[in-house]
Amino acid sequence: MREKEFAKSGSSEVYFVDLGRGVRAVFKPSPKFWRARRIMPFHDDASAERELAGHAFDRAVSGHMVPVTVKRKIDGMEGSLQVWVNFDEAADSAVSAASNFRAEDRLTVMDYMMGTHDRSPANRPMLKGAPVAIxxxxxxxxxxxHYSFGIKAPPSATEISDLSKYGAALRSFRDLDPEKIRSAISPFLKAEEVEQCLLRVKKVIELRAEAMKP
Incomplete structure (x- = not known):
């Protein structure tokens, strides 16, 4: 590691890390390393573990939207390290020619399953017409x-139940195995958080079945 530079963030302490050879990453320490400093009004539950869980979930459902995220210890702090991706300056959401769904709609369905708060344009930049969940x-x-003013709520079941809009995106999630997902995210989350996530996954499985009916 060549350099660690503090970067402002709304929910946790974040650093840009220069790994050398033109490779950069985003390092998010676990809350126990920054909570006492309170540089910003961080959310108590925001954590590196959630970043790791998000990456594990993405891989478990074949989402392919979260950059590689691993657990690392830097300068005595444990946390998540996510590869930095050079995004497009401006791009519209791509439409899959094979499945006819907007890539951004697919992220909406995944955010519903993960219960993601605050998916703003700043943390879903576009790369080759597809959103990247960073x-x-x-x-x-x-x-x-607790500082919910201006924080976007997660997509709702009612929202993604609009099959005319999200049907194709729902059908695109072919690899939804609740036990596989449980195994992937359990190391990083509380038991009740895992169960809440799996309930949302099962709802998507139900909606996907509806969307697949002729």
Whole structure:
């Protein structure tokens, strides 16, 4: 590691890390390393563990939207390290020619399953017409942050139940195995958070079945 630079963040303490050879990453320490400093009004539940859970969930459902995220210890602080991706300056959401769904709609369905708060344009930048989910710090929490003004709520079951809009995106999630997901995210989350997530996954499985009917 060549450099660690503090970066402002709304939900947790975040650093940009220069790994050398033009590779950068985002390091988010676990809350126990920064909570006492209170540099910003962080949410108590925002954590590196949620970043790791988000990446594990993405891989478990074949989402392919979360950059590689691993657990690392830097300068004595344990946390998550996520590869930085160079995003497009401006791009519209791509439409899959094969499945006819907007890539952004697919992220909406995944954010519903993860219970992601605050999925703003800043943390879903576009790369080649597809959104990249770069901040899962407020995923899986099951409740609004205490500083909820301006924080976007997660997508609702009612919203994604609009099959005319989300049907194709729902059908695109072919690999939804609740036990596989449980195994993937359990190391990083509380038991009740895992169960709440699995309830949302099962709802998506139901909606997907409806969307697949002729």
């Amino acid at each position: 901040d899962q710090g407020l995923a899986f929490i099951g409740k609004a942050p």
